[in-house]
Amino acid sequence: MSRPRLTADDIRGVYALVPACATPDANSWRATDTVDTDALARLIDKLITDGVHGILLTGSVGESHTLLWEEHQKLIQTAVEVVNRRVPVFVGTTSLNTRETIRKTRYAVEVGADGVMNGTPMYLPLAPADIVQYYRDLAEAVPQAAIMIYHNPHAFRVTLTPALWRELVKIPNVIAAKQGSTDLFNLIPSIRAAGDRVSILVLDHLMYPGMLLGAKGGWSSDVCMGPWPSLRLYEECRHGNWEEAARIAGEMQRGFAEMGLTMEEFQQYQTYWFKLGVDLAGYGKAGPVRPPFVHVPKHIDEATRRYVQNWLSLVEKYRPRQAS
Secondary structure (H helix, E strand, O other): OOOOOOOHHHOOEEEEEOOOOEOOOOOOOOOOOOEOHHHHHHHHHHHHHOOOOEEEEOOOOOOHHHOOHHHHHHHHHHHHHHHOOOOOEEEEOOOOOHHHHHHHHHHHHHOOOOEEEEOOOOOOOOOHHHHHHHHHHHHHHOOOOEEEEEEOHHHHOOOOOHHHHHHHOOOOOEEEEEEOOOOHHHHHHHHHHHOOOOEEEEEHHHHHHHHHHOOOEEEEOHHHHOOHHHHHHHHHHHOOOHHHHHHHHHHHHHHHHHHOOOHHHHHHOHHHHHHHHHHHHOOOOOOOOOOOOOOOOHHHHHHHHHHHHHHHHHHHHHOOOOOO
16 A cells, blocks of 8 residues: 655655665676665665664765666665665656656656655756756656655756745645755755745755754765764754754864865765765775776875765764664
């Protein structure tokens, strides 16, 4: 029996961006079955046990763009089974066109995903009217799917303005947003434009001040190196302990500053540093990056290792004594 569609009120807390855990041969174009389902299941189960509030799959760091469709299906099935309705699970179904997005979304919902995390087609940037129409068409085609709009200006080459949000929140299926903009001049008025009709999740490092301004939580890839810094920051924000929240957010943000990378480098090599970080931290096993993203400069590798060390120091600081 299917569950009622999620609403904005159901989306709160810290949502984990999970890697498409890979087999050792995944960096070869010859490999055709590269999803390490055992590693994926262990990581998702551990994240839920340790307190994350939701699971996000197959975004950019989740390698949706490098998976074969059969691998994509295998990953979704594994995730839905291991989550077992303990927390909401949203599957990334972004594609290059509306019809393909609808096909992917229908599959995700049919196998038990609670909803989809979906960004606009990225081959060509969409005009504002086409952005609204795209989400209207998706909502009409798959009315049972809860839609989390995936706003990633770097990847999709469009910026969702407050005016666009005022139109998007009128679509009944649209209940949440993974807000990838770090531009506070866009982020703040967008949160206000969405109001209570859509739950905005911001980058976990920005839960302070995001939640002070109306965001309902955060999304995080860092939690796959150990979730406790992000979970602690969320709780401080949730309880209005803004001075403590500002301090923790500053500790988290310091790690990015110490990487010494430009934002362009950070985003260009994001899948590599994310998966290496998970493996170095030992919280999960992400495995290699899939082609064509296989060559990484030495300074990116070194920066990743600095970032991991900062995060692990926060994991040690905020890990509950009884936690794994």
